[in-house]
Amino acid sequence: MPFVLGIDLGTSSTKTVLLDDNGQVVAQASAPYPLLTPQPNWVEQHPADWWRAVCETTRQVLERSNVPTFQRSNIAAVALSGQMNGAVFVDAQGRPLRPALLWLDGRSAKECDEAQEKAGDLLRHLALHRLNPVNTLAKVLWVKKREPDVYAASHKVLIPKDWVRFKLTGQFASDVSDASVSAAFDLDKREWAWAILDALDVRHDLFPPAFESTAVVGYVTPQAAEETGLPVGTPVCAGGGDMACMAVGGGVIAPGVVSITIGTAGHATTFAEGVSDAAFNQLWPMCHAVPGGYFWLGCTYTGGASLTWFKESVLHADDFDTLTTEAANVPPGAEGLFFLPWLAGSATPHPDANARGGFIGLTLRHTRAHLVRALMEGVVYDLRHCIECFKRLNLPVNEIRIGEGGSKSPLWRQMQADIFGQPVRRMETEDASAIGAALIAGVGVGVWRDFVEACGRAVRLGEVVAPISDNMRAYERGYRLYSRFYYDLQATFAEMARG
Numbered sequence: 314m315p316f317v318l319g320i321d322l323g324t325s326s327t328k329t330v331l332l333d334d335n336g337q338v339v340a341q342a343s344a345p346y347p348l349l350t351p352q353p354n355w356v357e358q359h360p361a362d363w364w365r366a367v368c369e370t371t372r373q374v375l376e377r378s379n380v381p382t383f384q385r386s387n388i389a390a391v392a393l394s395g396q397m398n399g400a401v402f403v404d405a406q407g408r409p410l411r412p413a414l415l416w417l418d419g420r421s422a423k424e425c426d427e428a429q430e431k432a433g434d435l436l437r438h439l440a441l442h443r444l445n446p447v448n449t450l451a452k453v454l455w456v457k458k459r460e461p462d463v464y465a466a467s468h469k470v471l472i473p474k475d476w477v478r479f480k481l482t483g484q485f486a487s488d489v490s491d492a493s494v495s496a497a498f499d500l501d502k503r504e505w506a507w508a509i510l511d512a513l514d515v516r517h518d519l520f521p522p523a524f525e526s527t528a529v530v531g532y533v534t535p536q537a538a539e540e541t542g543l544p545v546g547t548p549v550c551a552g553g554g555d556m557a558c559m560a561v562g563g564g565v566i567a568p569g570v571v572s573i574t575i576g577t578a579g580h581a582t583t584f585a586e587g588v589s590d591a592a593f594n595q596l597w598p599m600c601h602a603v604p605g606g607y608f609w610l611g612c613t614y615t616g617g618a619s620l621t622w623f624k625e626s627v628l629h630a631d632d633f634d635t636l637t638t639e640a641a642n643v644p645p646g647a648e649g650l651f652f653l654p655w656l657a658g659s660a661t662p663h664p665d666a667n668a669r670g671g672f673i674g675l676t677l678r679h680t681r682a683h684l685v686r687a688l689m690e691g692v693v694y695d696l697r698h699c700i701e702c703f704k705r706l707n708l709p710v711n712e713i714r715i716g717e718g719g720s721k722s723p724l725w726r727q728m729q730a731d732i733f734g735q736p737v738r739r740m741e742t743e744d745a746s747a748i749g750a751a752l753i754a755g756v757g758v759g760v761w762r763d764f765v766e767a768c769g770r771a772v773r774l775g776e777v778v779a780p781i782s783d784n785m786r787a788y789e790r791g792y793r794l795y796s797r798f799y800y801d802l803q804a805t806f807a808e809m810a811r812g
Contacts, residue, residue, distance in 0.1 A: 389754070424451055526603075554599070558753065579718055583609055591706055597608040619688055692719075698796075
């Protein structure tokens with residue numbers, strides 16, 4: 314029986330899963346690592362911490378695999394998922410020349426403004442993107458200008474999971490999904506956008522070849538085998554960015570299926586056969602892990618993080634269940650109270666780092682139960698923006714699947730059905746990005762014929778929650794009001810940011 318290994322290199326931890334050819338999870342493990350913030354607005358990590366976590370979790374998974382038919386030699390392939398838009402500057406031996414800059418790093422705002430002036434049209438029409446400090450290209454421009462010795466000594470710039478794959482295989486490579494959000498990639502041609510790099514005087518040789526996610530791009534080396542416990546010569550596929558792998562893990566591999574997840578952030582993804590600048594600066598277009606495919610991503614940066622912040626920093630409460638039980642006794646619409654979940658700026662459809670969160674409509678009648686309910690509703694209102702963007706692109710929204718923490722709360726499940734105005738189906742698959750990576754590996758080496766078969770084996774779907782008509786009517790009015798708040802406050806946010 315063949316097995317496949319998926320490794321998800323997250324921002325705070327690595328999760329590793331082993332699947333059998335029936336799509337069942339045989340074993341899983343996770344290991345954390347720290348974020349470094351050496352200066353305000355800087356966010357870094359040591360790549361060595363990633364490798365330690367990958368070795369630790371891989372060994373744990375192999376040791377925990379107690380299926381009678383399991384043998385390490387039966388591992389058919391490995392693939393990685395990973396945090397997107399980081400930058401690891403390495404020498405010719407793949408050794409990092411400085412700590413990795415993460416997607417959260419915001420130091421490159423000035424470089425982004427300068428690049429937009431030089432190459433804004435190219436960025437829009439090739440990368441389908443407005444350069445943002447999040448993007449890998451922004452970090453390259455910052456290092457080029459601020460740390461020229463590092464830039465000059467760099468042999469390659471690698472996205473985080475691509476550095477880990479180098480450690481496994483000794484090969485420099487990337488994949489089209491991770492590359493497609495770097496702002497240095499031509500999404501139509503599915504190759505690096507050399508014209509953008511030329512306009513910004515960035516070296517072509519820094520960027521490794523970008524392959525389709527299912528391509529085998531290397532094999533586990535003897536050194537990596539010794540450190541991870543994997544067999545020497547195990548095929549390693551290109552893998553994908555965490556959002557692309559999450560799309561696979563949620564079965565978003567054909568038109569009509571929308572995945573909504575509320576974890577730390579909130580995400581909405583849907584499959585597309587092509588992308589354009591039609592939703593420029595509203596949604597993120599990306600290359601899919603399905604060869605030749607694409608998907609659109611919408612986001613609210615602090616989805617579940619808003620509720621965690623409120624519970625821990627404001628209420629100092631012990632658990633979520635008590636709070637959501639109280640909130641369930643408040644009528645839909647929280648009696649005129651709204652929450653703006655922009656605690657780290659707004660994303661879809663108004664990307665604005667100056668946007669701020671807050672409650673609107675507070676009265677003496679409102680209790681903590683109202684506050685919690687309004688907060689949860691605000692997160693779902695924000696995600697409805699994503700669905701409305703999909704519809705404006707004429708993308709079908711036939712089935713909405715919900716996952717992560719937001720699908721575990723009965724109240725949040727019902728809210729999503731009511732605010733989206735159609736049934737939602739719970740995804741029971743845990744660690745969707747790691748599982749998506751494992752499915753990519755399996756398709757890449759022929760364990761499964763295609764993603765239809767792979768997802769049919771591994772993607773677990775649970776209950777369907779239908780909308781309640783009275784709630785839908787209340788939320789339609791609420792959504793109309795909510796949708797005006799950003800426009801009403803945009804100038805105020807900008808003035809606040811100026812100090």
